[in-house]
Amino acid sequence: xxxxxxxxxxxxxxxxxxxxxxxxxxxxxxxxxxxxxxxxxxxxxxxxxxxxxxxxxxxxxxxxxxxxxxxxxxxxxxxxxxxxxxxxxxxxxxxxxxxxxxxxxxxxxxxxxxxxxxxxxxxxxxxxxxxxxxxxxxxxxxxxxxxxxxxxxxxxxxxxxxxxxxxxxxxxxxxxxxxxxxxxxxxxxxxxxxxxxxxxxxxxxxxxxxxxxxxxxxxxxxxxxxxxxxxxxxxxxxxxxxxxxxxxxxxxxxxxxxxxxxxxxxxxxxxxxxxxxxxxxxxxxxxxxxxxxxxxxxxxxxxxxxxx
Numbered sequence: 001x002x003x004x005x006x007x008x009x010x011x012x013x014x015x016x017x018x019x020x021x022x023x024x025x026x027x028x029x030x031x032x033x034x035x036x037x038x039x040x041x042x043x044x045x046x047x048x049x050x051x052x053x054x055x056x057x058x059x060x061x062x063x064x065x066x067x068x069x070x071x072x073x074x075x076x077x078x079x080x081x082x083x084x085x086x087x088x089x090x091x092x093x094x095x096x097x098x099x100x101x102x103x104x105x106x107x108x109x110x111x112x113x114x115x116x117x118x119x120x121x122x123x124x125x126x127x128x129x130x131x132x133x134x135x136x137x138x139x140x141x142x143x144x145x146x147x148x149x150x151x152x153x154x155x156x157x158x159x160x161x162x163x164x165x166x167x168x169x170x171x172x173x174x175x176x177x178x179x180x181x182x183x184x185x186x187x188x189x190x191x192x193x194x195x196x197x198x199x200x201x202x203x204x205x206x207x208x209x210x211x212x213x214x215x216x217x218x219x220x221x222x223x224x225x226x227x228x229x230x231x232x233x234x235x236x237x238x239x240x241x242x243x244x245x246x247x248x249x250x251x252x253x254x255x256x257x258x259x260x261x262x263x264x265x266x267x268x269x270x271x272x273x274x275x276x277x278x279x280x281x282x283x284x285x286x287x288x289x290x291x292x293x294x295x296x297x298x299x300x301x302x303x304x305x306x307x308x
Contacts, residue, residue, distance in 0.1 A: 001020045001021065001030045001031050001293070001297055002020070002021040002024035002028050002029050002030050002031070002050070003017065003020055003021065003022050003023070003024055003029060003030070003031040003032075003033060003293065004023070004024045004025065004026045004028075004029035004031070004032050004033070004048075005022075005023060005032075005033045006032065006033065006034045006035055006038040006040070007033075007034075007035040007037075007038055007057070009033070009035070009057065009282070009286060010282060010283060010286055012283065012286075013282070013283045013285075013286020013287060013289075013290070014286055014289075014290060016287075016290045016294065017290055017293060017294075020293075020297075026044075026047065026048055027047065027048060027049070027050075028050060029048055029050060029051060030050050030051065030052050030053070031051075031052065031053045031054075031055060031293055031296075032048065032051060032053070032054045032055070033055050033056075033057060033289055033293075034054055034055070034056050034057065034063065034064065035056070035057045035058060035063075036056065036057065036058030036059075036060050036061075036063055037063070037273070038063060039063050040054060040063060040064045040065060041065055041068075042065040042067070042068035045065060045068045045069065045072065045074065046068070051072070051074055052074060052075065052296075053074065053075045053076075053077070053292075053293065053296050054069065054074060054075070054076045054077070055077050055289045055292045055293050055296075056076065056077060056078045056079070056307070057079060057285055057286070057289055058078060058079060058083065058276070058285070059078055059079060059080040059083045059198075059276075060078070060198060060199065060226065061076060061078050061307050062199050062226075064076055066307075066308055069308055070308060074308075075296060075304075075306065075308065076306070076307040076308040077289075077292040077296075077304050077305045077306055077307060078305050078307050079285045079288035079289060079292075079305060080144070080305055081284075081288060081305075082276070082281055082284035082285045082287075082288050083145070083275070083276045083281065083285070084144045084145050084148050085148055085281075086275060086276045086277070086278045086280075086281040087145050087148075087196075087224055087275040087276055088145050088146075088148035088149040088151075088152065088196075089152075090224055090250060090271065090274060090275045091145075091149050091194055091196065091222055091224040091250075091275070092149055092152045092153070094222050094224065094248035094249075094250065094269055094271065095132060095137075095153075095192055095194070095220070095222055095248065096132065097248060097269045098220050098222070098246045098247065098248040098267075098268070098269045099129060099130045099131070099132055099192070099220060099246075100129045100130070100131075101127070101129040102269075103269050104266055104267075105127060108121055108127070109121065130218075130245075132153070132156050132157070132158055132192075133156060133157040133158070134157055134158070134159075135158055135159070135191035135192060136158065136159045136160075136161060136189055136190050136191050136192070137149075137150070137153045137158045137159070137160055137161070137190065137191070137192045137194060138161050138162065138163070138181075138186040138187070138189065138190030138192065138193045138194070139160065139161070139162040139163075139178075139194050139196055140162070140163050140183070140186065140193065140194065140195050140196065140197055140206070141163075141164065141195065141196040141197025141198070141225065142162040142163075142164045142168060142178065142196070143164075143196065143197070145196045146162065146194075146196040146197075147172070147176065149194060149196060150162075150176040150178060151176065154176055154177060158192075159177070160176050160177060160178040160179070161178065161179045161180075161181045161185075161186055161189060161190065162178050162179070162180060162181070162186070163180070163181060163182065163183045163186045164180070167180045168180070184214060187211055187214040187215050188214050188215070188216075190215070190216070190219060191216065191218065191219055191220070192219065192220050192221075192222060193207075193215060193219060193220070193221050193222065194222040194223075194224075195207070195221075195222065195223045195224070195225045195226075195229050195230070196224070196225055197225055197229070198225070198226070199225070199226035199228055199229065203229060204228050204229075205228070205229070205230070205231045206229045206230070207221065207223075207229060207230045207231065207234075207235070208230075208231040208234045209231065209234040209237070209238075212234055212235065212238040212243050212244055213238075213243060215243070215244050216244070216245075217242060217243065217244065217245065218245050219244050219245060220244065220245055220246045220247060220248065221235070221244060221246075221247040221248075222247070222248050222249075223247070223248075223249050223250065223251055224250040224251065224275045225251060226251055227249075227251040227252040227253040227254070227255050228253050230249075230253060231253070232252065232253040232254075232259040232262065233259070235247060235262075236259060236261040236262060236265070239262075239265050239267055239268055240261070240265065245267065246267035246268060246269075247267070247268045247269075248268070248269040248270075248271075249262070249268065249269070249270055249271070250271040250272075250273055250274060250275050251273055251275075252273075255273060258270070288305070291303070291304075291305075292304045292305055
């Protein structure tokens with residue numbers, strides 16, 4: 001099969017496809033390997049007359065015009081499994097960072113140094129932060145990533161509450177000591193609110209001014225899912241006025257543009273959409289793309305991560 005790529009990816013991850021024609025011209029390609037940050041529009045799809053499969057590199061697939069694919073009968077796959085642990089790992093790191101003020105203190109130490117100017121930054125009651133131990137983590141979207149985050153939080157002595165479209169089975173809830181609550185209760189009772197759900201138009205601006213107003217003034221918002229879940233204008237105002245204590249974001253509403261005010265606020269931690277961005281994770285995602293393409297070529301559709 002002739003395979004085209006929208007983005008440069010590690011070649012070592014595609015060695016199993018050596019019998020195929022890699023890096024084909026798009027107009028000749030039967031398979032397109034797309035990435036979650038590259039928009040595959042209807043116009044692009046129309047310009048690829050031989051296209052049969054879009055093997056997306058990433059769990060999300062809102063970068064692809066699914067209606068255009070459906071009209072042409074083009075299959076779409078994703079790579080959900082390799083992103084679970086790296087994304088949960090980063091979400092947990094963001095929680096620790098914003099609560100313990102790690103990035104803020106890093107900036108302070110670099111700016112003030114050892115206090116040679118007479119003002120020491122050290123001291124028993126200086127630079128206090130908040131612990132995760134004993135706090136309540138509210139997980140919005142208790143799927144595989146949400147559960148992986150819960151596992152880390154439980155190990156750190158946190159209480160888990162969650163909100164999902166569908167309640168988990170009793171055995172899974174018991175595994176994490178997790179309590180199912182409605183969305184409003186989650187916002188009101190959580191010390192940390194973590195967004196771990198996929199994006200759909202129905203959850204656009206899931207977190208806006210009313211929702212932020214329901215949260216504790218001591219609470220933190222963590223978003224490692226999709227930027228459009230959060231109304232950034234409302235978030236800026238909440239952070240600036242002390243409606244919530246802080247936020248940690250890996251994704252942005254108008255990505256790659258970041259709302260300028262967020263860059264100036266001390267109580268927000270920012271990361272450039274690196275949830276899946278480990279070397280190990282990238283290679284595993286490449287391997288998952290290969291799995292999908294090989295299964296498609298062998299007509300073993302039950303072995304594919306099929307989106308459409």
